[in-house]
Amino acid sequence: MAELSSLSHARYGKDKVRVLRVVREGSWHHVVEYSVQALLEGDIDVSYTKADNSVVVATDSVKNITYYLAKTSPHILNPERFALHLGTHLVSKYAHIHKAFVTIEQLRWTRIPVETDGQSEPHAHSFYRDGEDKRIVKVEVDATAGKNQIVGKVTAGINDLLILKSTGSAFTNFVRDEYTTLVEVDDRIFSTSVDLSYTFGQFNIPAPKDEKKLDFVVPKAEPGSIWDVEVPEKARKVTLETFATDDSASVQATLYKMAQQIIADNSGIQSVTYTLPNKHYVPVDMKYIGVDNITPLTEAEVFTPLAAPSGLISATISRKQ
Known part of the structure; x- marks a missing residue:
């Protein structure tokens, strides 16, 4: 029978590899908790088309490599660097693997403050979950041009950062036609769950020089570059402060100001994407019992x-070339 189909794309690996790593500096401990996805591309077509497993690096091996590097990598406390280390090792170790895609979701752990001699100090080895937002890192390590010409691409950001302000937001002068029922408001609750991603420009990755291909060299960290460990906290700070202080004409307008500032603050970031779903809070109408709970600014309190349904606002803002 004539072939009616062909394999046009293939990628596989391990998902949801859960890792908690403790890094000890004497009595002072650090912890990170990651969920890791590591996927591979390369000369693997025959595993699909010919049932030939000789080209398959088992997904269980990918899991074990992830755990091994979680134990041995000096970059484990930084998800961007750890993802790049893992991806670089995978494409360097296996001759027929040309690309690695590593996604890391980092959960929040913050030191518990304790009272010591009348002062609040962070505890050396005790932590608490101080929010449900997560750091997200997505890395592509590409050795298609050769094992000595590896390039990296990184997108990072935040998911599920829930924020709310009780005033300082309006929504007026929008399109009105026969389908419009929404009332214009010059004051409202503004709440959303922030998904933020920012993408760095492509960069070169030095090839590992050791026999086991475990070496990973981090170059000098230029401010605002992928190697700058302060970028994630700066982006989070811009998001929160802009949201809090902007006299918002719309979600769209506030979103744009956030993204503009992140690009201005970080020279290595080429684009910023926000996805902001509305979290609607509607004043309860109590006119039936003679109570005004509708008037903005003064009476709307409950x-x-x-x-659902909810608005969904998203945009990508890119650096001018």
Whole structure:
């Protein structure tokens, strides 16, 4: 029978590799918790088309490599660097693997403050979950041009950062036609769950020089570059401060200001994407019992959350070339 199909794309690996790593500096400990996905591309077609497993690096091996590097990598405390280390090792170790795609979701752990001699100090080895937002890192390590010409691409950011302000937001002068029922408001609750991603420009990765291909060299960290460990906290700070202080004309307008500032602050970032779903809070109408709970700014105080439907606002802002 004539072939009617062909394999046009293939990628495989391990997902949801859960890692908690403790790094000890004497009595002072650091912890990170990651969920790791590591996927591979390369000369693997025959495993699909010919049932030939000789080209398959088992997904269980990918899991074990992830754990081994979590133990041995000096970059484990930084998800961007650890993802790049893992991806570089995978494409360097296996001759027929040309690309690695590593995604890391980092959960929040913050030191518990304790009272010591009248002062609040962070505890050396005790932590608490201080929020449900997560750091997200997505890395592509590409050795297609050769094992000595590896290039990296990184997108990083935040997911599920829930924020709310009770005033300082309006929504007026929008399109009105026969389908419009929404009332214009010059004051409202503004709440959203922030998904932020920012993408760095492509960069070269030095090839490992050791026999086991475990070496990973981090170059000088230029401010605002992928190697600058302060970028994630700066981006989070811009997001929160802009949201809090902007006299918002719309979600769209505030989003744009956030992204503009992140690009201005970080020379290595080429584009910024925000996805901001509305978290609607609607004032409860109490006119039936003679109570005004509708008038903005003065009387609207009791609200009901509406889960669905919700607005969804997204945009990508790119650096001018």
